[in-house]
Amino acid sequence: IHVASTPAELYNAVLVDTPLAPFFVDCISEQDLDEMNIEIIRNTLYKAYLEAFYNFCSQLGGETADVMCEILAFEADRRAIIITINSFGTELTKDDRAKLYPKCGKLYPDGLGALARADDYDQVKAVAEYYAEYRALFEGAGNNPGEKTLEDKFFEHEVKLNVMAFLH
Template identity: 60%
Template structure:
C-alpha cells in the first residue's frame, strides 16, 4: 500500500502505536527499577513512566501478581483503544492478534471442563485480550461434547476447531497437543492473511511469524523427548512456515536427542546461540536450560527492528510483543525485590 493511501486509512492508528512505542521503558528506567528496595518504591518509580497512576488505588503491601495484573490491564486498555480506531484490513489484523490469547483461554476452559472445575471461576483467570462476547456461553457446558459444540458456534476460533479437531479429540488427546494443533492452524492462517495484504506488511510479518513458528517447533521437539508422543504426531504439530521449514522441520520430526536439535539450529545464524557451544554442561544441566530467555531476547530484537519500519501493520504486532516482554521484565524485577534475591534482579530482557 502506498504511503499516501496508508496514511489516509491507518495514519491515526499508526500514530497511536508510535506513541505507545515511545512510552516503552528505557535502560535508565530499568536501572532505576532495579535499584528499588521495596515494591512501594517500585510503584513510585513506575508512576513517573507511561504507567502513571495505574497502582494508585492499590493498598500496601503490594504483591507481584497485582503489579503484573494492573500492568496487563493498562496494555489491554491501550490495545482496545487501537482497535476502536482501526478499520478495514487493520481491524482484521488486530483481531488476529487476539486469537492466540483466545486459544489459551479456550484451552483453560477445556481443561476445567475435563476436571469438572467451576468454569465460571476460570473465566476470572482468562487473559483479557482473549475474551470475546460469547465467552460466558462456553461456561454453560458441563461436558466436553457440549463445550465443543459451543466453540463451533460461539467463537472466532471455530474454523480451527472444525478443521483440526473433533469432540472426541478433546477427551482423548493431551491438552498440549490440542493447544499446539490450534496454534499451528492459527499461525498458518495468520501468515496467509498477511501474504494477501502484501507489501511491507507481508515482509515484516513473514519474519515475525517465521520466528514464532520456529520457536514452537523447537519447543514441541524438546518437550516430546521421553514422552509417548510419536514422531508422526510430533511432525503434525509443526507449522508449515518458518526458517526451519521444510528441511529443518523434517530433521526435527525424527530427532531423538538435543544434539540433533542443536545441529539443525546451527544452520540459522540467529539460532546458534540458543544452545551455546556445549551439548551438556559439567554440572549436568541441559543445554536447553535458559532457552526460553534466549528466545525472548531474539524475539525482542526482531520486534525492535520492526518498530522502526513505517506504513505497515507489523509495528502493531511488535508493540504488543514488546509490551508483553516489558511486563514480564517488570514482574521479574518485582519478584526479585519481594523475595530479596537481588543478585538475579538484572536477569531480565531489556526492551
C-alpha cells in the first residue's frame, strides 16, 4: 500500500496481484479509489492488523504480551489521535472517523468516544489531558521553526517504547 502512488497502482498492487483480491473484487472498483477512499481503506486495513496483532500478543501472554501490547496500544492510540486531527476540514464524518479507530489502545473505549466527538485540535488535546502519557506528548508541541511537532513527540515516544522493549 505504501508503494502505490496512484489509485491504479493501488488497485493493481493490492486488489489484483495479491491473495487479497477475492475479498475486494465485489466491493470496490478502480474508479472508487480517490484519495479519500484510499486513506479509508489504508486505515481500515491497518486497524484490522493492529487489533489482530494486539489480540495475538495478548493470547501469548507473558513478557511478549507485556512488551508488545504496550507498543501496539500506543500505536493504536497514536493512529486514533492523528486520524482525528487529520480529519478536521475534510468530508470524513465523525461516525466514519470513529470506525477507523483501533479498539485496543489505552484510549479504548472512553477516549476513543471523546475523540470521535472532537471538533478541533484543542478538543483532541483536552482528551489527551486525561492520559498522563499523552498529556506529556501534547505539552510543548508546536509547528513553529525549532519546535517539536506532535508527530515528532509521538515518534520519540515510540522509539523510547522500543528501546524499553529490548531492556525488558
